[in-house]
Amino acid sequence: MSEAATPFVTAAPGLLASLDPLLREWLPRQRWFAGKGRPVTGFSPIAATELLPAPGLPAPGLRPDPGDPREQGAAGPAARLGLYHLVVRVRQPLVPVPGAPEHPGDCYQLLIGVREVLPPRLAPALIGHVTQGPLAGYTVYDALYDPRPAEVLLEALRTRDRIGPLRFHRDRTQEIRSGLVPRPVTAEQSNSSVIYGDTFILKLLRRIVPGVNPDLELPLALAREGCPRVPPPTAWMAADLGGQPWVLAVLQPYVQGAADGWELALRELAKGEDFAAEARALGRATAEVHTALARALPVVTLGHSALDQLVGGMVGRLEEAVHAVPALRPYAPGLRSAFTALADLAAEGRTWTAQRVHGDLHLGQCLRAPDGEWSLIDFEGEPARPLAERRMPQPSVRDIAGMLRSFDYAAHSADAPVTGWSETCRAAYCTGYAEITGRDPRTDPVMLRAYETDKAVYEVVYEARHRPGWLPVPLSAVRRLAVADPTRSP
């Protein structure tokens, strides 16, 4: 493993050499690994921070602490644990062909547990058995699934600790009790989360980028506006690496007993019931969030050149998608017409208002508390897009299109289809949105079709990469959108 010029290493020297062969094998199998389909050719460390020294590791500064109860004989080797926080850049070729030029490399955050013996309950978190370097003979694993490391993170947030380059921040108006029992979130997600005592949820971002992260920025802005639709960040973990801030994790209040919109929608579909009342409430919740974001952050007007750029992005993503998923090819001209229709309106002088938006809104990002109130979560935007793009003001229709796609996803995932289910939800959602903002998204059919098309194209690529069995769902929408009449009501 070749090391970057100035990595921030406060862990055992050579630690990364121990992990290299295991990570090459383990990383590409993780759901959150974005570079699937291309081999990993190496790692460059950006930071390696020791949170708990590996017991007995013969390296300077890493002596076992005889006062540490984990070092007492009674605890035994299975209870002794080392803990390292790593930020690594993964080197991969641009295309999966030997000798192809290398991709600049995505950065990932890893929390590595080190034990002499891995207890059976942690078997699913196993990364591997180390055979080289300073950790030779140890077993390493994904430590977020282990309560003790998860407690270490919460304690650091609670006490606003600083460890090496890691900075733990807390909103002083919110209290964090000590001793909250952690449990990992096992549901499918793009990052990795831990719930503490049903009181807080910590999301550890996996693929990370330097700069202001909207997953922290937007909930903080909404909290300042007093918007009750988003759990306000309680604490967050960041790092200052090479003069740049990196957001690493965000702790928020846990909405107890909540069900997400996706599971609720599927439940109603299974009963053959409509979801119109909830869809309307979701439209209102989305509108409340948009209204608060427009108060808190800049709102701009998109003129001809900005719209040309927007359309250019959509067309470019379609071309990349056709390349990545050839099943899209027959629909490309029809899909492109959704984008050129928007370009035509721009050429006629039509303008749009743009503001900060959620950026990846779907039913799974909406939580309904037992009192019926909805919250929106996960303001990261589409993780594959560059940060600067995700933080740009955009037409609010983008989020609406995401939700309309989601009703369609639910309808197509039901075991027994319910006629008109998706259409009823879509109409109710737009009605709810208009009740708060006074603007019914259906009065903007060209922009709506363009964004729905862009989203369906994104979903085709997403599913091809992450869940190939789901590919028929967005492909069925692609077939419809490729021939859709934009004057038709969504």
Ligand SMILES: Nc1ncnc2c1ncn2[C@@H]1O[C@H](COP(=O)(O)OP(=O)(O)O)[C@@H](O)[C@H]1O
């Ligand atoms: N504040 C919260 N309260 C309750 N559950 C939450 C909260 N935030 C997230 N979750 C649960 O955790 C899951 C993953 O969160 P999310 O932010 O969508 O992560 P990711 O970006 O990794 O997909 C969600 O689907 C939801 O079930």
Ligand SMILES: O=P(O)(O)O[C@H]1O[C@H](CO)[C@@H](O[C@H]2O[C@H](CO)[C@@H](O)[C@H](O)[C@H]2O)[C@H](O)[C@H]1O
């Ligand atoms: O929730 P994430 O930020 O991880 O979003 C990604 O994964 C989603 C799936 O988990 C994906 O959403 C797509 O599938 C959903 C059903 O599972 C559906 O409700 C959405 O409408 C559909 O887009 C999302 O696109 C992706 O970014």
